Amino acid sequence: MRVNLLGPFEVYAGDDCANTAPAAQKVRQILALLALNANRVVRSGQLVEELWEDSPPASVSTALQTYICQIRKKFGLGSPRGDTARGRGAGPTLSTVDGGYQLTLPDDRVDAFRFEPLVSRARREFRTGDFPRARDSVTAAMTLWRDSALVDVRKGSILEAEALRLNELHNSARDLRIDADLHLGRHHEILSELTSLARLEPTNEAVQRHLMLALYRTDRRADALRAYQRARTSIADELGLDPSPELQALHTAILNSDESSLGRPEPRRAAATTARTLTEVPRHLPPAQTRFSGRRGQLARAVGALTAPAAGRVVVVGGPLASGKSELCVHAAQEASGHYPDGQLFARLLDGDNRPVDHATVLRSFLRGLGAHDDQLNREVTDLSLMFRAWTADRRVLVVLDDVTAPEDLALLLPSGKGCGALISGRRRLFVASSTEQVELDRLPLDDSLQVLGSFVADHRITMDPEGVRRLAELCHGLPGALFAVASKLRLRPHWTARQAAHWIAESAKAGEDPLGIRAGLERSLIALPADARVAFDTLFSAWGRRELGVEAVAFLLSTSQYRAEALLEELVETHLLRASLPCAGGGGFSYTWEPALAVLRAPHATPRRTDGVIPQAVAA
Numbered sequence: 001m002r003v004n005l006l007g008p009f010e011v012y013a014g015d016d017c018a019n020t021a022p023a024a025q026k027v028r029q030i031l032a033l034l035a036l037n038a039n040r041v042v043r044s045g046q047l048v049e050e051l052w053e054d055s056p057p058a059s060v061s062t063a064l065q066t067y068i069c070q071i072r073k074k075f076g077l078g079s080p081r082g083d084t085a086r087g088r089g090a091g092p093t094l095s096t097v098d099g100g101y102q103l104t105l106p107d108d109r110v111d112a113f114r115f116e117p118l119v120s121r122a123r124r125e126f127r128t129g130d131f132p133r134a135r136d137s138v139t140a141a142m143t144l145w146r147d148s149a150l151v152d153v154r155k156g157s158i159l160e161a162e163a164l165r166l167n168e169l170h171n172s173a174r175d176l177r178i179d180a181d182l183h184l185g186r187h188h189e190i191l192s193e194l195t196s197l198a199r200l201e202p203t204n205e206a207v208q209r210h211l212m213l214a215l216y217r218t219d220r221r222a223d224a225l226r227a228y229q230r231a232r233t234s235i236a237d238e239l240g241l242d243p244s245p246e247l248q249a250l251h252t253a254i255l256n257s258d259e260s261s262l263g264r265p266e267p268r269r270a271a272a273t274t275a276r277t278l279t280e281v282p283r284h285l286p287p288a289q290t291r292f293s294g295r296r297g298q299l300a301r302a303v304g305a306l307t308a309p310a311a312g313r314v315v316v317v318g319g320p321l322a323s324g325k326s327e328l329c330v331h332a333a334q335e336a337s338g339h340y341p342d343g344q345l346f347a348r349l350l351d352g353d354n355r356p357v358d359h360a361t362v363l364r365s366f367l368r369g370l371g372a373h374d375d376q377l378n379r380e381v382t383d384l385s386l387m388f389r390a391w392t393a394d395r396r397v398l399v400v401l402d403d404v405t406a407p408e409d410l411a412l413l414l415p416s417g418k419g420c421g422a423l424i425s426g427r428r429r430l431f432v433a434s435s436t437e438q439v440e441l442d443r444l445p446l447d448d449s450l451q452v453l454g455s456f457v458a459d460h461r462i463t464m465d466p467e468g469v470r471r472l473a474e475l476c477h478g479l480p481g482a483l484f485a486v487a488s489k490l491r492l493r494p495h496w497t498a499r500q501a502a503h504w505i506a507e508s509a510k511a512g513e514d515p516l517g518i519r520a521g522l523e524r525s526l527i528a529l530p531a532d533a534r535v536a537f538d539t540l541f542s543a544w545g546r547r548e549l550g551v552e553a554v555a556f557l558l559s560t561s562q563y564r565a566e567a568l569l570e571e572l573v574e575t576h577l578l579r580a581s582l583p584c585a586g587g588g589g590f591s592y593t594w595e596p597a598l599a600v601l602r603a604p605h606a607t608p609r610r611t612d613g614v615i616p617q618a619v620a621a
Contacts, residue, residue, distance in 0.1 A: 047064060078095070132184065205243065302336075320596070354524050407431060472502045
């Protein structure tokens with residue numbers, strides 16, 4: 001018998017590969033609590049408190065015995081008083097003891113019991129300065145986690161406290177692994193992860209400290225200082241406190257470039273083969289954020305193009321807001337990484353505040369990952385690009401560029417070697433003359449959307465309310481980003497039904513909120529627009545509901561010529577904000593409709609607004 005608690009609750013009987021965890025919630029609670037206390041007595045009073053708190057039924061003893069009997073029968077856990085002839089090593093038992101119950105199970109059969117010793121070992125190795133082994137130990141521990149502890153189990157006060165304890169241990173182990181990475185000089189590799197964590201946990205000072213150090217050590221001192229300012233604001237707004245003295249001291253050291261306080265990681269200069277290998281063979285790909293569902297065909301095309309025998313493999317991935325471009329790129333790069341033994345380089349060309357990242361900064365990061373020393377990188381961007389092309393001429397390197405806003409971004413950043421590859425995604429349609437494959441993403445069909453939700457949400461929540469889940473998928477308009485946002489909310493609120501989640505989406509949209517996380521992506525897309533096209537977008541988006549836009553009516557609303565109106569509409573099409581279709585209802589030209597992602601940002605009953613005293617009733621084609 002194996003029990004997994006670090007994520008969705010799983011129970012495997014014997015060598016069976018199928019999860020046989022009970023479906024009944026109270027039985028799940030009892031078995032989870034017994035497993036968390038395996039080989040120790042769980043008092044009947046604890047079980048009663050967990051299941052019913054202060055309101056147990058009159059027949060509480062009978063009910064508890066019934067649940068225990070169901071567990072014994074389902075998993076073959078022996079007689080009520082145990083089978084002493086079998087011995088502890090012979091197999092799991094669930095025994096009735098004075099005042100309670102005891103599940104006898106080897107420690108290695110419960111994932112939580114394997115996790116904690118690995119973390120303890122990692123801490124000992126870290127304290128002795130053995131950072132490579134500490135990282136290996138804590139990484140092995142982290143692989144046991146699949147989600148928040150007992151994410152799909154209803155929790156009373158006791159299980160809630162245990163789940164909180166385990167989740168805190170997980171966060172502590174994560175911080176230890178990041179500390180080890182920083183000591184090993186892997187600040188490039190963990191920067192994307194830290195950026196994401198800092199946004200998710202704005203008041204977590206350990207995360208903010210790690211991010212500031214990683215930014216400083218990748219020559220992004222200004223970004224490190226901005227990270228501190230964001231952290232200080234969040235801590236003041238949410239907690240009413242100042243940053244800790246430790247975080248303030250780090251800020252001062254970065255402000256003054258105080259290398260004696262900040263230091264540089266030693267393993268590059270020490271005789272640590274592990275750290276040196278990581279420097280010479282960069283692995284910059286961020287971790288995939290989701291299970292991959294619904295894009296198998298497009299993923300296969302991208303991977304096939306990246307692994308084809310032809311030289312100069314360049315794949316361009318396009319698609320509208322929240323269509324999953326970045327996630328597909330990460331998955332494709334990971335699957336193709338074996339064909340690029342000299343490393344995988346990754347860069348986002350917009351930073352967390354939607355500002356373009358300086359090309360010289362990207363090139364320094366790439367070159368440092370390939371083994372260049374800091375004293376080689378004090379050059380102009382053109383010289384850095386020539387150096388990068390020279391370094392990649394005889395290597396097999398994969399370069400992944402995300403959030404590309406214009407083809408001009410690519411000229412300096414693509415590798416030159418015939419064995420190299422590139423994977424490019426952007427917020428607007430890109431024409432790349434050297435591309436060997438163009439992968440366009442669109443909305444997922446409804447069945448695929450249901451599959452995506454099903455891959456994140458426990459099966460019993462799907463089967464309990466299939467129509468509610470279907471409605472939920474429809475509200476996401478086939479957008480993987482929106483589906484992931486909904487799945488995340490359902491994970492955080494396991495007591496919600498699908499219908500409650502659908503109601504939350506509708507009411508949040510009416511209140512002008514962004515329940516599916518679309519607005520942040522929209523802001524990044526608008527960065528790529530010329531000023532006049534952005535003004536046109538703001539005017540049109542505030543004036544229209546969900547009807548079609550025609551060139552003549554748009555020209556009238558914008559007080560411009562039809563030629564200029566059509567040019568602005570086509571600019572919005574290139575940025576994946578509008579779709580063009582033929583023919584227009586009035587005949588003759590194209591008509592335009594908003595991308596489905598934008599419909600999520602509109603209240604359901606949007607109406608044209610008054611503009612310069614005119615209500616544009618004739619605007620819709």
